[in-house]
Amino acid sequence: MKTDTLALSVGDPAGVGPEIIAKAWAALRESGPVFMAVGDLQSLAAAGGGVKVRPVTGPAEAAQVFPEALPVLDVPLQSPVVAGKPSSAHAPQIIRCIETGVGLALSGAVAGLVTAPIAKAPLYEAGFKFPGHTEFLAELTAPVPFEGARGPVMMLTAGDLRATLVTIHQSVGSVPSSLSVPRIVEAGLVTAQAIKTDFGIAAPRLAVAALNPHAGEGGALGREEIETIIPAVEILRARGVDARGPAPADSLFHADARATYDAVLCMYHDQALIPVKMLDFWGGVNVTLGLPIVRTSPDHGTGFDIAGRGIARPDSLIAAIRLAAEIAARRNA
Template sequence: MKTDILALSVGDPAGVGPEIIAKAWGQLRETGPAFMAVGDLQSLAAAGGGVKVKAVTGPVEAAKVFADALPVLDTPLQSPVIAGQPSSAHAAQIIRCIETGAGLALSGAVAGLVTAPIAKAPLYEAGFKFPGHTEFLAELTAPAPYAGARGPVMMLTAADLRATLVTIHQAVGTVPAALTIDRIVAAGLVTAQALKTDFGIAQPRLAVAALNPHAGEGGALGREEIETIIPAVAALRARGVDARGPSPADSLFHPDARKTYDGVLCMYHDQALIPVKMLDFWGGVNVTLGLPIVRTSPDHGTGFDIAGRGLARPDSLIAALRLAAEIAARRAAS
C-alpha cells in the first residue's frame, strides 16, 4: 500500500545520525512530514535522549504511530556502537539500510528516501565499491531514468540557491581532464528537467559557471571555457535549455546574480558547496537528481567529533525531509 511517509536510513550509527533523527522527529511529529527510520532500534533509543521509539513492520504502520513514537524498521546491528568511533563492523548493516530504503521508494511503498550521513572509510574497509551515497543509489535504481533524464546529478540547495555539480568527489587537479562537452550537457539536461518536475519551474534558467578565473580571460587563464564549456552551453541551448554562460564563478552567487537564474551548474565540488554553506550552513540540503526515486540528505557529515554529546543540530535533516516531501508531492501531481 502506498503512503506519503518517507523512509530515512540512519547512516553511520556511531555518528550524529541517530541523534538528529530523534530530534527531527520531536520537531515534526505533529506537523510532518512523517518518516520511518530504517536502522538499529537500540541505537536510536540510546541516542534519542528519552524519545519514544517503536518497532514497526512497514510504512503503513509507521504512518499510524508517527505522532506518538518514532517508528523504526528495525535492522539490528551485529556489534555494539560507541558514539564517535566508526567501525567497519557496522558496514553491512549501513549498506542494508540504504538498500532497504531505496527498495521501498522504488516500489512506491514510501514517497521517497532521505539518508542520514555515512562515513566512507569504514565502508571502504569492508569492500564498499562506490564513492558515496549518490553513486550507490544510482546503481540501486538503474537502469530506469526519471522523466527521460538520467542521473545521478548532485544538487545542493540553500535559501534561493540551487547548485548542481558536473564533477563530484574528485581531486581538484583531476577536474579539467574530467570535464567533457557530453558530461556538462548531461548534467545540464538533468538539472533543467528537475527544475521543471521537482521544483515546479516551468521555464528554468540555467547559469553555467566557468572553471577558470575570469572565465579563462579569452584563453589566457585556461582554455577549458573555449574548448569545452562554451560548446556545451551551445549544445544545451540547441536542446531547448535556457543555459547561459560560462560566467566567472566569483560573480555568480551574490543576491542580485541569484535573481537571474533558477539553477547554476558548477564544474567542481567546492565551487558549489562554498556558496551553499555560506548562505545557510545549518540548513543546506543535498538532492540527487535524475533518479526514479526522490532522494535527499542533510548537507553535512557524520560529526563523529560531537556524536553522543547532545550537540548535533537537526536543521539540515529537517530541511531535507521537508524538501523530499515537496518533491514527492510535485511528482505525484504531475
C-alpha cells in the first residue's frame, strides 16, 4: 500500500450521499483521514452547502488538496439530479463510481474504499444483477478463501459491539431453512480471521447467537440449535476458533455480556441490527469482511426523504471513514 488516502464512492446522487460527504470533509479536513470522493463534481458542489470542491486526477493530488477543498475524482452524470428523486438514468455512473473505487483499492492506489449509500430499485431497473453493494464488491474483488472459507461477511459495529451476520436481507420466515452448518462455519471463520487482521485482536472470542428463544429450550422451542448451530460451533472450536454458544440472543448484548466476546455471530438481520442501532443509532458502521480490499459504509440508507434539506447527519459516514483508515493501517502493518 502506497498511500493513506481513501476512496469514497458517492452512491446515489439523489440521496444524502453528496451532502454527508461534504459535511464529513468539513469535519475531517484538518485531522484526516484523507479521502477522495469518486462521483459527479457538480452534484457534490450543489449539495455541499458552500463547501469548496476541486477536481483531482488521483490520490496523490487529493492528499495535497484535502486541507483546502474536497477532492473529487469526477465521474460526470449524464442527466440532472433532483434531490430525493432517484433515477435509473444515474445507474451507469453509480456503478462506475463503485468500480473505480474498487480498482483503485485493488491496485493499492488508495488504502481502502468507503461507499456512500445506494438504492437498489433504480439499479435493478437499469439491469443491475446483484442483490446489493456487498455482493457486487465480492464479484469485483474475487475474495480469496481463508482455510476454505470465503467472504464476504457483513459486520456491523457500534461502540464495543461487533456483530456479523449469517443471513442478511431475507424474510424472517426463510431464515431457518437457510441456516446450515457449512454456512455458519464459514461466517465464523471469516469473522475470526478478520478480528485478528483488521481489528488487531490476536486471540478473538466469538459468541454465537441462538436462533430461537431460550436457545431452543432443549428442542422444545425449535431444533435449529441442536441440529445446526451446535454442530457448527463444535466445528469452529475444532478448527481453533474460540467460539461459544449458541446463547440466547436476549442476554447477549448488555454491557457485561459484551465484555466476554470480541464479536458475536448473529443468525439474521434484525438480531444484529437492533442492538447495534440501540447502542449508537447515528454512528454505526457496516464493514465487509473477507475481501482483499478494505471496505466500510455508513449504517443507513440513501435518505431520499430528507435529501436536499441540509439536515442529514454525517456521523455514521465519519465513523466509517475513520474505521476504514484504522483497518487499512493494521493490514499495512
